[in-house]
Amino acid sequence: MAIAIATQKTAALTGNEAAAQALRQINPDVVAAYPITPQTEIVQLFSTFVSDGLVKTEFVAVESEHSAMSATVGAAAAGARAMTATSSQGLALMWEMLYVAAGMRIPIVMPMVNRALSSPINIHCDHSDSMGARDSGWLQIYSENAQEMYDNLIQAVRIAEHPDVLLPVMVTMDGFIISHGMENVELLPDQAVQDFVGEYNFPYPLLDVEHPRTLGPLTLQDFYFEHKREQAEAVYRAKEVILAAAEEYAAISGRRYGFFEAYRMDDAEYAVVVLGSTAGTAKYVVDGLRQAGEKCGLVKVRVFRPFPGPELCEALSGLKAVGIMDRADTFSTQGGPLFLEVKAALYHAAGQPQCMNFVYGLGGRDIDPELIRQAFVEVKDLMKKPADGVLPIVRYLGVRE
Amino acid sequence: MALPDLAKKPQRFTGGHRACAGCGFPITIKIILQAAENPVVVGCATGCMEVTSTIYPYTAWRCSFIHTAFENAAATVSGIEAAYRSLRRQGKIQQDIDFIAFGGDGGTYDIGLQSLSGAMERGHKLVYVCYNNQGYMNTGIQRSSATPRGANTTTTPAGTQLPGKPQHPKDLTAIMAAHDIPYAAQASMSHWNDLYRKAKKAFAVDGPAFLNVLSTCRLGWATAPEDTVDAAEGAVQCNVWPLYEVEQGKWKLTFKPKKPLPVADWMKQQGRFKHLFRADNSQLLESIQQQVDENWQRLLERCGE
Numbered sequence: 001m002a003i004a005i006a007t008q009k010t011a012a013l014t015g016n017e018a019a020a021q022a023l024r025q026i027n028p029d030v031v032a033a034y035p036i037t038p039q040t041e042i043v044q045l046f047s048t049f050v051s052d053g054l055v056k057t058e059f060v061a062v063e064s065e066h067s068a069m070s071a072t073v074g075a076a077a078a079g080a081r082a083m084t085a086t087s088s089q090g091l092a093l094m095w096e097m098l099y100v101a102a103g104m105r106i107p108i109v110m111p112m113v114n115r116a117l118s119s120p121i122n123i124h125c126d127h128s129d130s131m132g133a134r135d136s137g138w139l140q141i142y143s144e145n146a147q148e149m150y151d152n153l154i155q156a157v158r159i160a161e162h163p164d165v166l167l168p169v170m171v172t173m174d175g176f177i178i179s180h181g182m183e184n185v186e187l188l189p190d191q192a193v194q195d196f197v198g199e200y201n202f203p204y205p206l207l208d209v210e211h212p213r214t215l216g217p218l219t220l221q222d223f224y225f226e227h228k229r230e231q232a233e234a235v236y237r238a239k240e241v242i243l244a245a246a247e248e249y250a251a252i253s254g255r256r257y258g259f260f261e262a263y264r265m266d267d268a269e270y271a272v273v274v275l276g277s278t279a280g281t282a283k284y285v286v287d288g289l290r291q292a293g294e295k296c297g298l299v300k301v302r303v304f305r306p307f308p309g310p311e312l313c314e315a316l317s318g319l320k321a322v323g324i325m326d327r328a329d330t331f332s333t334q335g336g337p338l339f340l341e342v343k344a345a346l347y348h349a350a351g352q353p354q355c356m357n358f359v360y361g362l363g364g365r366d367i368d369p370e371l372i373r374q375a376f377v378e379v380k381d382l383m384k385k386p387a388d389g390v391l392p393i394v395r396y397l398g399v400r401e
Numbered sequence: 402m403a404l405p406d407l408a409k410k411p412q413r414f415t416g417g418h419r420a421c422a423g424c425g426f427p428i429t430i431k432i433i434l435q436a437a438e439n440p441v442v443v444g445c446a447t448g449c450m451e452v453t454s455t456i457y458p459y460t461a462w463r464c465s466f467i468h469t470a471f472e473n474a475a476a477t478v479s480g481i482e483a484a485y486r487s488l489r490r491q492g493k494i495q496q497d498i499d500f501i502a503f504g505g506d507g508g509t510y511d512i513g514l515q516s517l518s519g520a521m522e523r524g525h526k527l528v529y530v531c532y533n534n535q536g537y538m539n540t541g542i543q544r545s546s547a548t549p550r551g552a553n554t555t556t557t558p559a560g561t562q563l564p565g566k567p568q569h570p571k572d573l574t575a576i577m578a579a580h581d582i583p584y585a586a587q588a589s590m591s592h593w594n595d596l597y598r599k600a601k602k603a604f605a606v607d608g609p610a611f612l613n614v615l616s617t618c619r620l621g622w623a624t625a626p627e628d629t630v631d632a633a634e635g636a637v638q639c640n641v642w643p644l645y646e647v648e649q650g651k652w653k654l655t656f657k658p659k660k661p662l663p664v665a666d667w668m669k670q671q672g673r674f675k676h677l678f679r680a681d682n683s684q685l686l687e688s689i690q691q692q693v694d695e696n697w698q699r700l701l702e703r704c705g706e
Contacts, residue, residue, distance in 0.1 A: 063519030074480030217455035
């Protein structure tokens, strides 16, 4: 069945406004949230939708992020489509409940506006908040710009709630850079979004009192492992569901997404891998380098959980060198989290490209074209080095040392 | 309600759970669940109650039940209640349903106090029940802010220098009443009819309700299993645990001992206070009695007695 691409409205929106519009169009039954910079605007805007009767949502202004996630889990388990949103310390306070939501297989979608973690306190962008939650069992989708934030949020509902998945999904955008920066965003008609997300259908709703169920029981040595194995399997299954949702979304929006975007990679000899808004600047740098005859490209990872290891490995095979840029550190002496994942994926790559890590932009430190160009130069230099050499693989970019 | 009639009402919490012989909480929650006329959804904090009633793949619950974590039963159930209001408003659900959050005193007085305060302040129509056994019993009898002064616990062990827990318990029922919720009450598993009546009132109000119910832990209190009900009764008879309610801001005693027993009489029944009966602790015992008397006087004034 051919689906016509819907007539879309172009609006000048900040990332937070785009996220709030996505939430309005998804029109969840319950939103339980707490303000935190730079996410606050999403909650504020959504509250005005509630006050003006533009949504059917029951808004619960909780007293903390821990309660936000607890109430969202409760609402979703009750049989209502439930959402929340957060950043940074708020996500950190939710920590315990992130694992509970994933382990209980509660399909929550959460906009997460990336901001550095304390200490020292800082309100600006890096990825240390969501990266800390990368093994919590949540699926994670990173957005380059406001349009992607909007598109990813709508797709995330379908992914989270798919019966083969039933997992929570965190959709991120870079704090301030995207959340407060204004761009043109194409908005689908409300009805198109409603049709796309469909009805919420949690299989074991608590409010189905005729069929009482016990959710969240104590599970010991005899069954815990099976539950966790099944949870892991659901993350594997999510890969196919993510791609299928992207296909369907492309059919109504004309915008097509995959696990990652390969930019000018066809004949590239070296490349840089990034997450989030840095990709926009990096594409500009790649264009300049290409004009100067450099065979370089860019990979922007969109889906971080599940991590598309084999697919990335294929995309990066044949390169001579790869630089992986991380807006977070793991404080392990082994580099940033994206680096660790990509490097592990490259173990199986043909010719095993040399790779190095750039940790950059912590606490909102600006990442400008010159710094990215510098990264490309260093990656290119790496191509000349012997494959068996011991290399300084982790570099801190744009910092006073 | 006569006891034989109560016994005939269907049980939402079945036998075969793994609570200790002589545990107080099953008695408490059975009475409360029987007072609910509508189907119920139960949320429960981590603790003995959740651990002993839900070992997968078994459950003692015949009604919808959820456990998510320790400190958030009130927040979790507030989300469920919000879901119910939303779906009901949308015409997707017609049925009347009651919502209950259960927590022990650790999950209520201490780690869950913020979550509870938030849920009460927001006005969710749910009944929060603290089954109060005066300590962290699930983790092995540690002190909570509900533990009585002088009690021997594993984090306030009675030693040669320190005679058990130094502080009096905090008055959580008053704190909940200060939230101006429509109904807050203190009850005891020993006074089943009083508890049943209070639970009925809690379900009937249009808004949040809080019940603080004394429930013996025979391990933590060091009492014989067959003395469970008597041990809770003793706390009421000596004014350590007065029975009262605060309805729409009006305080009312629901039971007044004819002749209050000395606190020492109640303490003597329990191993956790054994050390208080050594000669060198006699002053502490007196001081505890004095505090209980002062609290009782203050309560009488609040209740206009």
